[in-house]
Amino acid sequence: MYELRPYQQDLITKITNSMKKGHKSIVVQSPPRTGKTVVMAEIARRTTLKTNRVLFLIHRKEVLDQAVRTFKEQNVVPELLTAGMVQTLTRKVDKLSEPQLILIDEAHHALAKSYQRILKQFPNAFILLFTATPIRTGRQQLDLIADDIIVGQSIQELTEKGFLAPFRYFQPPNDFDVKQLKKSSTGDYTKDSMDKALSNKLFGHIVKQYKRIANDKQAVVYAHSIDAALKITAEFNEAGISASEVDGTTPKDKREKIVQKFRDQKLKILVNVNLFTEGVDLPNVDCVIMARPTASLALYLQFSMRCLNPRPDKTAIIIDHANNFKKFGYPDDERDWKSAMITGSKSKKVKESEPTFAIATCDYCFAVVKASQVKDGKCPICGNPIKVPDKAKKIADVDLIERGKERKKIIEDAIHDTVMTNVMNKSVSELKSYAELKAYQKLHGFKPGWVYIMAKKKGIFK
Incomplete structure (x- = not known):
């Protein structure tokens, strides 16, 4: 049997308390590499020891085989466990024995029709939806099928305690x-x-x-x-x-x-x-x-x-x-999983970031303009020849940079720069001057042309 780690025991305690409060469908979030399968196996062991049936769902064969071995090592009563790929079990859902508990691994997939067919077949079962990321790429989120979420320890906490490598x-x-x-x-x-x-x-x-x-x-x-x-x-x-x-x-x-x-x-x-x-x-x-x-x-x-x-x-x-x-x-960034899993949550809105359009610089008037503004090879500002960079020819034979090296210097500069300090917590819409745009561009690592374009858009001049 596996000996559970403290954070795994804590997850099980929180799950039990949530069930006692009347929650039937619970999202359980814990980062990758933290042994969610072991937690599920221990829950399944305790459930089957009380002669209750467990249904375990996963969507990949390799993961299923590995999980079944873990369940076996954790002494789950095999006669009371049904474990299989959702693609298989959804086709024979009418023949499945009714479970008292359904465990779903990688549960950010659980809104798919194949999962829903199974869940609707057993409306009285408790459902535990395990995932590292309770947020989906589509608009619909897990709050449509869950009435509670338990958030595990963060990546930073687990790293500090030695459960994840730095x-x-x-x-x-x-x-x-x-x-x-x-x-x-x-x-x-x-x-x-x-x-x-x-x-x-x-x-x-x-x-x-x-x-x-x-x-x-x-x-x-x-x-x-x-x-x-x-x-x-x-x-x-x-x-x-x-x-x-x-x-x-x-x-x-x-x-x-x-x-x-x-x-x-x-x-x-x-x-x-x-x-x-x-x-x-x-x-x-x-x-x-x-x-x-x-x-x-x-x-x-x-x-x-x-x-x-x-x-x-x-x-x-x-x-x-x-x-x-x-x-x-x-x-290891902190994430608000509770808000993220709510359909329509404002927390899922993507921050404004630097523009993705190509930018050209004029060698005569030094204007920075969109490549799409260049007509007939002439600068739209002064009319002199301007060369639009050919992105396809750029070979990134560059050395990658380590996280924090450039940011550290920017932050150190910001401490001594009043304007940069003032824009740290502002959005682009709140920037009112050219100096603020310049400070914001430097702070966020945007290209220099971003300042010119945003200034023109806002009607701001030096």
């Missing part, structure tokens, strides 16, 4: 063309749009940055397509760094051999496409390389936290080639 985060100094990213029906970006956005290569070269930042560490790489994954794998191998690629089309026996080779530390780099996100155990990952963007906070946290399993003296490395942190913040 990490260093590296990010590109430039953006790729986010205008080209388009969302699919799943809420994440489509493969074709990521192909177009990433073709500009406005991120550091993956192998070069790995060797500079995390050389010799075991790493998992997240790629957006099979073609991209194979290319990255080949580049690592050409550099003398052992790497293998796995994806949904990789035969099961081959995939298992590759993963085991990685676990045995006989393989340095494991490149994957949409496999090692939810639940799959890879304990010896020291570095994560995000070679793709995502529109999903759940995926971002699964990607970035894959390497945070702790061990003595370990400091994990997160390499973000796609500027995902600009959309979601950093993994």
